[in-house]
Amino acid sequence: MRVLVVFGLCLALVFVWERVDIVRLGYHIERLKTEKARLERDRDHLRMQVSALTAPDRIAKVATEQLGMVVPRAGQVVMVEVRPASAPAHRTLPGEIRIARHDVNDAEGKHE
Amino acid sequence: MTTLRSHRRRYFTILLLLSGFGVVLSRLVMLQVLQAAELTVKADRQHQRIVSLEGMRGAILDRHGTMLAMNVEVPSVYGVPTALDSPARVARALAPILHVRSEELERKLSQPRAFVWLARKLDPETGRQVERLASMEGIGIKMEGRRFYPKGPLLSHVLGFAGLDGEGLEGIERRYDEELRGEKRTIVLQQDAKGRTVFPKGLWEETVAAPGHQLVLTVDEVIQYIVEKELDEAVMRTRAKSGTAIMLDPSTGAVLALAVSPRFNPNSRAGFKPEQWRNRAVTDAYEPGSTMKAIIAAAAIEEGVMTPQTLIYGEQGRMTVANTVIHDHERFGWMSFAQVIWKSSNVGAAKVGMALGEERLYRYLRAFGFGERTEIDLPGETAGLFKPPRDWGKRTIASLAMGQEIGVTAIQMVSAVAAIANGGMLMKPYVVSEIRDGQGRILKRMLPTAKRRVIAPETARTVTAILEGVVTDGTGSKAAINGFRVAGKTGTAQKIDPRTRTYSTSKFVSSFVGYVPAEDPKLAMIVVIDEPTGETWGGVVAAPVFRRVGEQVLKYWGVPSHEPVQMAMAIRE
Numbered sequence: 039m040r041v042l043v044v045f046g047l048c049l050a051l052v053f054v055w056e057r058v059d060i061v062r063l064g065y066h067i068e069r070l071k072t073e074k075a076r077l078e079r080d081r082d083h084l085r086m087q088v089s090a091l092t093a094p095d096r097i098a099k100v101a102t103e104q105l106g107m108v109v110p111r112a113g114q115v116v117m118v119e120v121r122p123a124s125a126p127a128h129r130t131l132p133g134e135i136r137i138a139r140h141d142v143n144d145a146e147g148k149h150e
Numbered sequence: 151m152t153t154l155r156s157h158r159r160r161y162f163t164i165l166l167l168l169s170g171f172g173v174v175l176s177r178l179v180m181l182q183v184l185q186a187a188e189l190t191v192k193a194d195r196q197h198q199r200i201v202s203l204e205g206m207r208g209a210i211l212d213r214h215g216t217m218l219a220m221n222v223e224v225p226s227v228y229g230v231p232t233a234l235d236s237p238a239r240v241a242r243a244l245a246p247i248l249h250v251r252s253e254e255l256e257r258k259l260s261q262p263r264a265f266v267w268l269a270r271k272l273d274p275e276t277g278r279q280v281e282r283l284a285s286m287e288g289i290g291i292k293m294e295g296r297r298f299y300p301k302g303p304l305l306s307h308v309l310g311f312a313g314l315d316g317e318g319l320e321g322i323e324r325r326y327d328e329e330l331r332g333e334k335r336t337i338v339l340q341q342d343a344k345g346r347t348v349f350p351k352g353l354w355e356e357t358v359a360a361p362g363h364q365l366v367l368t369v370d371e372v373i374q375y376i377v378e379k380e381l382d383e384a385v386m387r388t389r390a391k392s393g394t395a396i397m398l399d400p401s402t403g404a405v406l407a408l409a410v411s412p413r414f415n416p417n418s419r420a421g422f423k424p425e426q427w428r429n430r431a432v433t434d435a436y437e438p439g440s441t442m443k444a445i446i447a448a449a450a451i452e453e454g455v456m457t458p459q460t461l462i463y464g465e466q467g468r469m470t471v472a473n474t475v476i477h478d479h480e481r482f483g484w485m486s487f488a489q490v491i492w493k494s495s496n497v498g499a500a501k502v503g504m505a506l507g508e509e510r511l512y513r514y515l516r517a518f519g520f521g522e523r524t525e526i527d528l529p530g531e532t533a534g535l536f537k538p539p540r541d542w543g544k545r546t547i548a549s550l551a552m553g554q555e556i557g558v559t560a561i562q563m564v565s566a567v568a569a570i571a572n573g574g575m576l577m578k579p580y581v582v583s584e585i586r587d588g589q590g591r592i593l594k595r596m597l598p599t600a601k602r603r604v605i606a607p608e609t610a611r612t613v614t615a616i617l618e619g620v621v622t623d624g625t626g627s628k629a630a631i632n633g634f635r636v637a638g639k640t641g642t643a644q645k646i647d648p649r650t651r652t653y654s655t656s657k658f659v660s661s662f663v664g665y666v667p668a669e670d671p672k673l674a675m676i677v678v679i680d681e682p683t684g685e686t687w688g689g690v691v692a693a694p695v696f697r698r699v700g701e702q703v704l705k706y707w708g709v710p711s712h713e714p715v716q717m718a719m720a721i722r723e
Contacts, residue, residue: 065346075223079293082222083274089217089300094375117710 199339205332205588206295207316208362210309210323212371213583219309219323219416221295221316225277226270229259234288244268244289247279259288271296271314295332297323303413305374307429308367308405308528308581311416320427322581325529326365329585333360361588368404368583373397376702377407381677384695385411388682394431394560395695397703400568400665400674402598403577405526432524432531435557436678439643440494440625440688441567441663442553446502447491447616448570449514452609455505458488458616462498469497472544476500476552488616492624494640496552503551508539511547517604518566519576520558526579534558553643563663564676566604570613571637571665571674574605618668629662629693631700633711637671638664638696640688645681657681662692666700673703 090096101107181189210219227248234240237259238252245252248269258266271294272280283289297312310321318327377395385393393411398404410430414422428434450456464482468475476496490498503511515521521536535557537546542555549555561579569576578599585594605613617637620626625640641661644653661678665671677692677699685691704711 068346075293079223082220085217086220086222086274086298086300089220090302092216093301093304094372095302095304095379098375098379115705117705117708 197340197342199341200336201339202334202336203359204295204316204334205359206361207297207312207332208330208364208588210330210365210367212367212369212374214370215366216371217300218305218367218371219297219299222274222298223293224271224274224296225280225291226272226294227268227280227283228290228292229266229268230264230288230290231259231261231266232264234259240286240288243286244283247276247283248272249276270294299416301371302417303415304371304378305369305408306414306416307410307427307431308369308408309416310427310429310529311419321429321528322365322367325527326582326585329363330365332362335359363593364586364588364590365582366584366586367581368399368406369408369581370406372706373703374407374409376706377675377699378409378411378413380695380698381409381411382413384677384679384691388679388684388691390679390683390691391681392430393680394434394678395676395699396431396560396564397673397675397699398564398568398577398579400571400577400671403565403568403579404583404598405579405581406673408581429528429530431560432526432528433559435532435534435559436659436680437554437556437643437645438558438563438661439553439641439659440496440499441563441639441641441661441676442556442558443491443494443499443551444570444613444617444639444663445515445518445520445566446499446506446511446551447487448518448605448609448613449510450487450502450506451612452514452605453506453510455510456487456502458486458612460487461485462487462490462495462501464490464495465497467497469500471500471548474545476548488619491616491639492619494620494625499551500548503547506547506551508542508547511550512539514604515550515556517576517602518569519562519601520556520566524559524561524565524579526561527581531561532559534562553641560676560678563661564674567639567663567665567676568671568674569604570610570617571671572610573607574603574610576601576604614668617664621664625687625689626662626664626693628689629664629696629700631666631697631704634666634700634704634709635668635712636664636666636696636700637668638662638693640693642686642688658686660686660688660691662688662696664696666704667709672707672709673700675699 102109206221206223209217209221212218227244229240231237238256241252241255241259244250244255248255250269255268258268268289269280280291283291295316297316299306299309299311306321308321310323310325311319312323312330313319316331318324318330323330377397381393381395384390393409395407395409396405397407399406408429408431410428412426414426416427419427447456451458461484463484464478466483467478467481470476478495478497480493482493482495482497485493485495485498487498487502489495490502506514515536521533523531523533525531537555546555565576565579578601580596580599583596584592586592614637617639618635620639621630621636626636626638629636629638629640639662641659641663643659643661644655645657645659646652647654647657659678659680660682661676663674663676665674675696677695679688679691679695682691
């Protein structure tokens with residue numbers, strides 16, 4: 039009889055412990071969810087910033103106004119169709135673009 | 151005696167206990183049975199919180215996955231006026247952060263209401279400052295999704311915009327609103343005395359609403375930038391009213407770029423009028439003028455009415471049709487049919503139209519898609535204006551042959567010319583190439599749709615050769631790109647003066663439509679400049695835009711030119 043009572047008490051304790059632990063875990067998961075939402079929000083803000091910073095008009099502005107780059111003139115970029123069998127290694131491949139840099143010391147504004 | 155007293159005490163105790171139990175029992179019956187329903191509702195109201203969930207609106211990406219439109223969670227600030235002791239003090243503290251007048255905030259916070267919005271969907275920078283207010287009594291913050299267009303005005307007329315409540319109002323946002331919208335649902339959360347959420351019915355209840363689908367466009371961000379830059383420059387240089395440019399992949403109908411100038415910034419629409427965000431490329435019809443001669447040429451060659459060598463007399467630049475005089479810009483004599491197109495002779499084109507006749511002319515113009523919507527997946531498309539032959543006047547055939555008495559949209563014209571470029575197949579233009587779910591899995595892929603064959607491949611090759619002549623020997627010389635074969639046609643159409651209902655002598659629509667490389671077209675493009683000032687010829691105003699865009703895009707794609715050796719030698723020298 040005494041054993042049964044002790045067993046019953048133990049069962050009741052396990053049950054109560056389980057319920058308490060579920061609630062405790064629930065709070066923990068809620069905290070993690072809030073944290074996840076905050077991190078996702080930060081990620082989205084960063085994605086948006088990356089997208090805004092890589093906008094072509096911004097890149098063009100930085101390239102021309104801050105880095106002194108110029109749009110290559112006719113003849114400064116040559117696309118050569120390379121046939122795989124006879125292609126010398128040093129040739130420019132289609133898709134490769136050489137960027138001409140503005141010479142800031144050139145008083146005439148001529149570009150090389 | 152003692153026994154009797156003892157019995158009485160026992161009975162009294164039992165009675166007392168029974169009465170006590172009776173009271174408790176009756177109270178229990180009252181609470182658990184009689185008032186059960188009412189009390190359950192009260193308890194639920196204290197323990198449960200109903201939350202409306204709305205999934206994030208889906209993003210819009212370019213063909214390489216670059217973000218063009220996206221939702222970001224930003225704070226909205228609300229007040230609980232009934233919980234405030236001093237609305238004036240709170241209003242003074244909030245005003246500089248929210249950039250709202252403190253009198254206005256005070257008025258809102260003094261209303262006898264339990265909830266009032268103070269500022270909605272703040273920008274991220276203000277949002278960070280506002281988060282400090284979360285602890286302020288009577289002030290709360292709710293995170294809401296706000297639409298951002300990180301590239302600013304880029305592609306604004308195609309993307310359109312979404313409203314404050316996340317509904318698509320213009321452009322792709324409107325056309326694909328159903329796909330972009332996130333899931334909306336309501337859930338019940340259980341909360342404790344401190345308002346913290348405890349798990350509701352089981353651990354696995356989903357407390358996040360599914361986001362909307364993502365759209366992947368056919369547009370290339372870099373090409374779009376090039377087109378917008380060159381178009382804006384042309385519109386500014388010519389002080390034109392507006393400009394439109396569309397670039398298609400002629401083999402599929404995929405839109406690579408679509409620009410309308412002036413542009414608007416969908417992030418801050420205040421100050422822009424609705425007419426500024428109208429996508430003129432699909433909503434506005436114009437008389438195309440001589441660009442229509444490219445289509446007339448295709449019809450005449452397909453029908454065997456003309457060959458490039460057929461001789462046509464130019465009537466010295468004047469011809470009377472139905473008591474009206476058709477003029478040319480030069481006094482042409484005998485010309486080959488190819489020269490009629492190169493020199494854009496109205497008299498010659500009118501004669502070609504007459505040789506085709508009413509039925510064939512109408513049939514071919516319809517086949518090329520005029521008078522019907524292209525069915526591009528953008529809202530507000532017009533079918534243009536193209537009367538059936540029963541409504542034609544005596545001059546209509548001649549007028550149609552030189553692009554008058556017909557209203558076309560830029561998208562119709564570039565689709566028709568793209569059909570010549572690709573060997574004779576009219577393709578349906580489209581802007582969205584894929585619909586993906588929130589995790590990026592492809593749900594639907596839009597495939598190129600051929601509407602119909604309009605001319606034979608052999609005819610297309612012949613017309614291409616004629617249109618190449620327009621650029622090498624004709625009015626479109628400013629569209630020529632070094633090292634590439636360009637085919638195209640210029641157009642300079644007089645606008646109708648709404649006052650006099652006659653053709654204006656000062657207002658024109660100047661255009662150029664063409665494709666490159668002519669032998670294997672990678673792009674077809676139309677440039678339309680509305681009401682340029684100064685030089686108004688399409689060959690002078692619009693053709694250079696085609697050349698500049700073409701040069702940059704072919705370089706961007708790495709398409710090799712025909713003159714690599716000479717160019718390389720030029721560099722060495």
